[in-house]
Amino acid sequence: MSNKSVRTIADIARLAGVSKSTVSRALNDSPLIGEDTKAKIRSLAREHNFQINAPARRLSMKQSRTIAFVTHAYHKDFSVADLFGLEIMGGISIGLARREYDLLVIHVDPYDTKWTHQYFDTGRVDGFILMTATRKQNHVKALLETHAPFIVWGIPQPRQKYCSVTGDNLSGGRLAAEHLIAVGRKRIGFIGGPPEEMEVQHRLAGYEAALKDAGRDINQVLIEYGDFSNTSGADAIQRLLKKAPELDAVFVNSDLMAIAAMDAIREEGRRVPEDIAVVGYDDLSIAEHSNPPLTTIRQNIPLAGKLLAQNLIEYLQTGMVTNVSIPVELVVRKSA
Amino acid sequence: MSNKSVRTIADIARLAGVSKSTVSRALNDSPLIGEDTKAKIRSLAREHNFQINAPARRLSMKQSRTIAFVTHAYHKDFSVADLFGLEIMGGISIGLARREYDLLVIHVDPYDTKWTHQYFDTGRVDGFILMTATRKQNHVKALLETHAPFIVWGIPQPRQKYCSVTGDNLSGGRLAAEHLIAVGRKRIGFIGGPPEEMEVQHRLAGYEAALKDAGRDINQVLIEYGDFSNTSGADAIQRLLKKAPELDAVFVNSDLMAIAAMDAIREEGRRVPEDIAVVGYDDLSIAEHSNPPLTTIRQNIPLAGKLLAQNLIEYLQTGMVTNVSIPVELVVRKSA
DNA sequence: GGTGAGTTTGCAACCGATTGCATAAAGTTG
DNA sequence: CAACTTTATGCAATCGGTTGCAAACTCACC
Numbered sequence: 001m002s003n004k005s006v007r008t009i010a011d012i013a014r015l016a017g018v019s020k021s022t023v024s025r026a027l028n029d030s031p032l033i034g035e036d037t038k039a040k041i042r043s044l045a046r047e048h049n050f051q052i053n054a055p056a057r058r059l060s061m062k063q064s065r066t067i068a069f070v071t072h073a074y075h076k077d078f079s080v081a082d083l084f085g086l087e088i089m090g091g092i093s094i095g096l097a098r099r100e101y102d103l104l105v106i107h108v109d110p111y112d113t114k115w116t117h118q119y120f121d122t123g124r125v126d127g128f129i130l131m132t133a134t135r136k137q138n139h140v141k142a143l144l145e146t147h148a149p150f151i152v153w154g155i156p157q158p159r160q161k162y163c164s165v166t167g168d169n170l171s172g173g174r175l176a177a178e179h180l181i182a183v184g185r186k187r188i189g190f191i192g193g194p195p196e197e198m199e200v201q202h203r204l205a206g207y208e209a210a211l212k213d214a215g216r217d218i219n220q221v222l223i224e225y226g227d228f229s230n231t232s233g234a235d236a237i238q239r240l241l242k243k244a245p246e247l248d249a250v251f252v253n254s255d256l257m258a259i260a261a262m263d264a265i266r267e268e269g270r271r272v273p274e275d276i277a278v279v280g281y282d283d284l285s286i287a288e289h290s291n292p293p294l295t296t297i298r299q300n301i302p303l304a305g306k307l308l309a310q311n312l313i314e315y316l317q318t319g320m321v322t323n324v325s326i327p328v329e330l331v332v333r334k335s336a
Numbered sequence: 337m338s339n340k341s342v343r344t345i346a347d348i349a350r351l352a353g354v355s356k357s358t359v360s361r362a363l364n365d366s367p368l369i370g371e372d373t374k375a376k377i378r379s380l381a382r383e384h385n386f387q388i389n390a391p392a393r394r395l396s397m398k399q400s401r402t403i404a405f406v407t408h409a410y411h412k413d414f415s416v417a418d419l420f421g422l423e424i425m426g427g428i429s430i431g432l433a434r435r436e437y438d439l440l441v442i443h444v445d446p447y448d449t450k451w452t453h454q455y456f457d458t459g460r461v462d463g464f465i466l467m468t469a470t471r472k473q474n475h476v477k478a479l480l481e482t483h484a485p486f487i488v489w490g491i492p493q494p495r496q497k498y499c500s501v502t503g504d505n506l507s508g509g510r511l512a513a514e515h516l517i518a519v520g521r522k523r524i525g526f527i528g529g530p531p532e533e534m535e536v537q538h539r540l541a542g543y544e545a546a547l548k549d550a551g552r553d554i555n556q557v558l559i560e561y562g563d564f565s566n567t568s569g570a571d572a573i574q575r576l577l578k579k580a581p582e583l584d585a586v587f588v589n590s591d592l593m594a595i596a597a598m599d600a601i602r603e604e605g606r607r608v609p610e611d612i613a614v615v616g617y618d619d620l621s622i623a624e625h626s627n628p629p630l631t632t633i634r635q636n637i638p639l640a641g642k643l644l645a646q647n648l649i650e651y652l653q654t655g656m657v658t659n660v661s662i663p664v665e666l667v668v669r670k671s672a
Numbered sequence: 673g674g675t676g677a678g679t680t681t682g683c684a685a686c687c688g689a690t691t692g693c694a695t696a697a698a699g700t701t702g
Numbered sequence: 703c704a705a706c707t708t709t710a711t712g713c714a715a716t717c718g719g720t721t722g723c724a725a726a727c728t729c730a731c732c
Binding site: 007049051052053054055056058059064066069083086089090093094097102103104105106107117118121122123124230259260263286289290291 | 343385387388389390391392394395400402405419422425426429430433438439440441442443453454457458459460566595596599622625627
Binding site: 391 | 691
């Protein structure tokens with residue numbers, strides 16, 4: 001800490017000739033304090049560059065005004081959550097800063113079960129933001145048991161009550177399929193993330209709805225799944241091409257898988273988009289720099305981040321559970 | 337916070353039939369306390385899942401055991417610092433966790449000048465980690481004036497004393513150029529980051545040294561600069577190709593610029609690596625998934641992160657200023 | 673001028689830890 | 703067994719805020 005002479009509210013109180021409590025109330029803009037006193041105290045504080053002591057305040061108020069962003073370790077072996085998580089963190093940071101909350105990044109081992117206590121019971125953070133990641137359900141369970149406030153990115157489990165923000169996966173799937181239909185593709189494949197994930201099921205439902213609306217049949221042969229990793233995208237498209245060589249388009253559930261799939265398609269000697277059109281999902285920053293630039297479903301990631309921050313804080317203050325879904329949009333580039 | 341009945345050291349004290357001070361000392365493993373008392377208190381603490389209150393401890397000890405990772409807002413328009421920063425954060429997080437420090441991510445406006453006080457004078461953080469980013473020198477100045485402890489990724493300014501961790505840019509430049517020479521390239525270009533940055537100067541020096549060692553002349557025409565952004569990479573290679581059409585290789589100062597450059601090269605109708613070989617810098621995770629997979633200079637990013645964390649804490653505790661440089665290595669893939 | 677309401681301010685307790693100093697208990701020594 | 707260490711524990715102050723309650727002051731009104 002710096003060595004200035006005026007660093008506590010007691011110092012300010014002395015200078016202003018009032019008591020500590022008056023200073024505290026004045027700085028918190030309490031209606032109990034007279035306007036002129038407030039003004040004097042405020043100008044004194046500004047003049048001496050006074051900064052209130054956070055730990056003391058936190059101790060006294062029994063809240064930390066800090067939110068934890070829960071992530072797993074970053075590995076070379078990139079998962080969606082990483083790049084996606086980075087982009088969403090920007091939005092979260094802005095949302096939190098606006099409400100004067102701090103952002104703590106914590107890095108939890110997927111098999112650790114005590115982390116919630118370590119951060120919550122100690123009063124280090126007031127709540128948690130959970131991203132789609134390995135072991136998410138474990139984390140949700142741990143948080144529910146600890147009675148710790150949290151919000152998740154993604155669709156909440158059926159009968160559980162907690163806050164969430166998610167993309168409109170149904171529309172996302174529909175938009176992707178409709179676009180492929182509109183550009184004249186006949187045999188449109190679907191490469192999903194893990195089939196047990198709600199998000200993936202919704203995207204599939206959107207895809208199927210679009211096909212039906214266009215009077216097409218759903219063909220199970222054209223449906224494959226991966227796990228959101230690059231390699232799984234390449235594997236899935238290879239299986240698909242083997243089963244259904246006449247494929248002329250594919251909707252892939254993540255940009256990373258889609259980019260890997262495009263490479264695999266070329267290795268099979270086919271062209272993107274001439275032979276096979278590809279639509280991705282997320283619109284990560286790399287999507288526009290892929291080869292060819294990826295047509296994809298954009299999730300408004302900064303908005304998602306802002307909402308995660310905002311709604312969690314809302315919940316902390318009012319106890320109101322929100323489950324919102326944010327719109328998606330189609331971004332047409334060269335791959336489809 | 338949870339509503340358990342035993343949440344403070346006073347509770348433990350009551351259960352153990354000792355005083356608060358004894359509990360505090362026992363939990364901190366003070367030599368003043370007898371072994372059997374310690375054992376009893378510890379087992380009591382474990383049994384009741386006791387977690388010490390962080391704000392109280394911080395207030396009392398006048399330190400937060402929290403480090404701020406300073407970043408600017410994340411934009412769609414990705415800069416190296418972003419992706420690079422994400423990867424390095426992993427290492428930092430590990431290094432901090434090992435010493436039981438928390439990681440706060442703060443997001444500062446490039447023109448804000450009061451942020452150091454907001455975080456340091458308030459006792460929210462004990463120190464800062466600064467990445468290469470816009471306005472870094474402003475930030476360094478602000479931190480020095482506040483007398484706040486910090487460490488930077490990058491080469492420190494000549495006569496200033498502060499901690500730093502940096503890659504071995506001289507070797508990096510040399511390795512890149514030597515490799516291009518070894519694979520038989522004759523007209524090797526250099527695309528740097530901003531020429532005023534030390535790192536860039538060192539990489540250029542390494543590149544020039546390698547050429548000289550091979551008995552080649554340095555040709556200023558083959559040297560161009562960008563600003564680490566993707567678009568600047570594309571622009572730079574275009575200028576270079578115009579000035580020096582006979583170019584057959586180029587060493588680019590960042591993977592992101594290199595990937596954009598490869599796209600630009602193809603648009604000019606040339607092939608990578610057949611016509612023009614490309615070597616990047618950093619070895620970000622996307623490097624191996626680019627088209628073609630990028631040959632690049634790997635910085636050991638996780639290690640860098642760990643050292644940033646470790647050396648900053650070291651400085652906090654002992655006041656020892658360290659300036660370390662970590663080794664780089666050449667990773668050969670398809671682009672050169 | 674006394675009374676009551678309304679407005680400002682201060683006192684002192686409290687949040688939950690750490691720590692210097694005093695003290696009590698146990699052990700050593702001549 | 704007295705005197706003197708050594709070892710283990712407790713008391714009470716402290717860190718820097720917040721807040722319930724009492725007190726003082728200002729006015730208006732009868």
